[in-house]
Amino acid sequence: MLKEATKLDELVSREYQHGFHTDLETDTLSQGLNEAVIRLISAKKEEPEFMLDWRLQAYRHWLTMREPGWSTIHHPPIDYQAISYYSAPKSRQDGPQSLAEVDPELLRTYEKLGVPLQEREILAGVAVDAVFDSVSVATTFKAKLGELGIIFCSFSEAVREHPELVRQYLGSVVPYTDNYFASLNSAVFSDGSFCYIPPGVHCPMELSTYFRINAINTGQFERTLIIADRDSYVSYLEGCTAPMRDENQLHAAVVELIALENAQIRYATVQNWYPGDKEGRGGIYNFVTKRGECRGDNSRISWTQVETGSAITWKYPSVILRGDNAQGEFHSVALTNNYQQADTGTKMIHLGRNTRSNIVSKGISAGHGHNAYRGLVKMAKSAVGARNYSQCDSLLLGDKCAAHTFPYIEVKHPSARVEHEATTSRIGEDQLFYCQSRGLSAEDAVSMIVNGFCKEVFQELPMEFAVEAQKLLGVSLEGSIG
């Protein structure tokens, strides 16, 4: 028993595994935000006129907005003038054409993170568009995807090479007026990923991007735009880790998905940014706007997320079901430990006939963690025969944590059916006792029960992500019992 306790102590006091910081020469703008900064970002990225205009419009709109205060999260006020809005690795100017030309310091960072690009190419069959701070450094498998007509590149490249596509779709799901953080992102977004799947193409591999925050005081403002044209299919993975840091970092990304007729987009996220230390100091503020639109008939969009990191997670991946028979799905596991806060959920906006949506949300709170599900299911007058099923379960570990559920249901058509269920419970003493009497340690028992609780969501993840997610939960929960 004593030995067990020591082991627990060890686990509890274990620091963030991915905490390290690489010194790199970066091309960083001085802190502050004004029109000149936006012009400079746009100029540095050699953007066409329309892009700059859009950024400026967004910035001017952002100035008229106020930071929202309706959620249950708490944080000290953010000084937007103390953030540097652009940071690119110096090596970019040399324009690396292949991995061999990439700064070796950068490559070592990826190796520590477990993203050995070359190996991944061969072993996992995953094309990685790695975002180091704000500029994409390397893109793999491009040629192979190119044969099929798939465009998968950094956002800046897309702006330069495919301005007509960017112009047509950018902001069509999340307009720059959408919300405070989306407006800020629209004004200053640095880079991100762009993906276009042409009609009838089934993307042969899981597309993936690694985001990473590195330079001190540089908020990241990625922009991701994925378009699946008629009858196409794409599965996209996004995974994150971040180095240890004492100061809070703002992260306000925007992700837009567009599925045209009969197209399907699967978007999976494993988010494990630095959550702050045991006293709640530091950690990432993750204020993200993610939205997909099933624009065509019979289109499908699914969001799967495993959120274990960040000091504050504030995101509501949503689906607008515009086409008839469109389907939207949301599968989420959100875990908060220590002083982490998560306010997450989804919005399913049913506009088309016979649209379907399914929501499975699993919240786990431990330590002083706060976990809230906030969701909206809206059946418009035109949503004849639409259907929704939502299930939101919360698991509480420890008497200092909190779990909240705020589901909004708005129904304007009688043939629409909406069902919502939510439960809140804790791991029972009897369950733990049962496992322990069969030789499992308390840690393993909790990990097993929690993984069972989340099984429905993990099943939705691609294989390699599912394994990673299970391990992540185990690590994130360390020290939460006893």
Added chain:
Amino acid sequence: MNARVPGSAADYLGAFRRISGILPGQHLDWLRQARAEAIGRFSQQGFPTLHDEDWKYTSVASIEKGRFNILPTASDNLLAPQVALHALPDSHLLVFVNGRLDPGLSRPGRLPPGTVLSSLAYQLEQDQDWPEDTLVTYPPASPFADLNLAFMADGAYVRLPPEAALAAPIQLLFITSEANLAVQPRNLLVAGAGSSASIVEQHVALGESSYFTNTVTDILVGSGATLEHHKVQQESPAAFHIATVNVSQAAKSRFTSTSFALGARLARTGIAVKFQAEDAHCTLDGLYLSDGRQHVDHHTWIDHQKPRCTSRELYKGILNGASRAVFNGRVVVHPDAQGSDAQQTNHNLLLSENAEIDTKPQLEIWADDVKCSHGATVGQLDEDQVYYLRARGIGEASARVILTRAFAKEIIDRVGPLSLQERLDQLLQHKLPRQ
């Protein structure tokens, strides 16, 4: 300070200055002060708008625009038969006409010794040192509660002594006959330790005129007491009805509330239950039937402040025409309220193309040893069930009526007093579409 007072709120402030001298309880310093503070808060805040999260789905702009009279004009001569229409056969009856007790029409009957069934205005005038905390027990949660506190002139005062048990229900019948009147009743129901009773609070109208009812009912349930509160809202189709029910429960007490929303053009009922001690239980049930352009809103709030309390909640709605219903059920479990057990359910039946429902069951949990769940559904009648009945020779229209009635009946069957059950069943049959 009053520079930003919205038009209508300013009217109420002006009215308060004119008539506050004649409101009951002038000899109580704390009450005069509480009224002044309440109207002060109200005139500063004004009426809630759609930007207030609690009023997101319910606009009270039409109440704000309405110019309602604060004081009734000459009292109407009500005929006993009109009262008999609504009176339950076996009840201890108090009748309030346009907000004031009418002793002639009331019929308190024989009550156990020590039981008080009276008018609040009378009690306030009689009692030289009324304890402050029985009327101002909470910071009023909404502008309407403030408005009521400022203007309340009468209402029911019920006090059950310890261990008193009433076999027949107490019926508080509020009849409004005057158009353009703001009726602001204030009820105080106190159940002593170990007592038990059923109280029916019923709001009805004579005629179809427009008026504004803004009622507040404070309920204190003593330790081990069992109290039922049945609210039956049958206001006129042009009326506005805003109700606030605040319940505070002592240890091992049991409280049951049912809310039947049948009338009014705009109705909003807020029920807040606070568990002030351990091992208490509450049941909140409700049924709303809406048609035409009616708007019915229920907001419930169950506050699990102490360990080992249980709550059960079942609300059902049937929506027809272009009506709109709102349900917001909030359950809060405080830190250290271990052993809390809360269940909440809301089912809605949409019968027409133009009806709309906005439902939001809400859980806020700050303790770990809890069992909480909620569920909400919105839909139509089950076509399999309709088919089943039709296969047995029942016409489609009748099959739908049978199923709709069965849907509503579940709530009515949970009501304690049988006489009230029968009355509600009749009202249900009258109100449901016959097709």
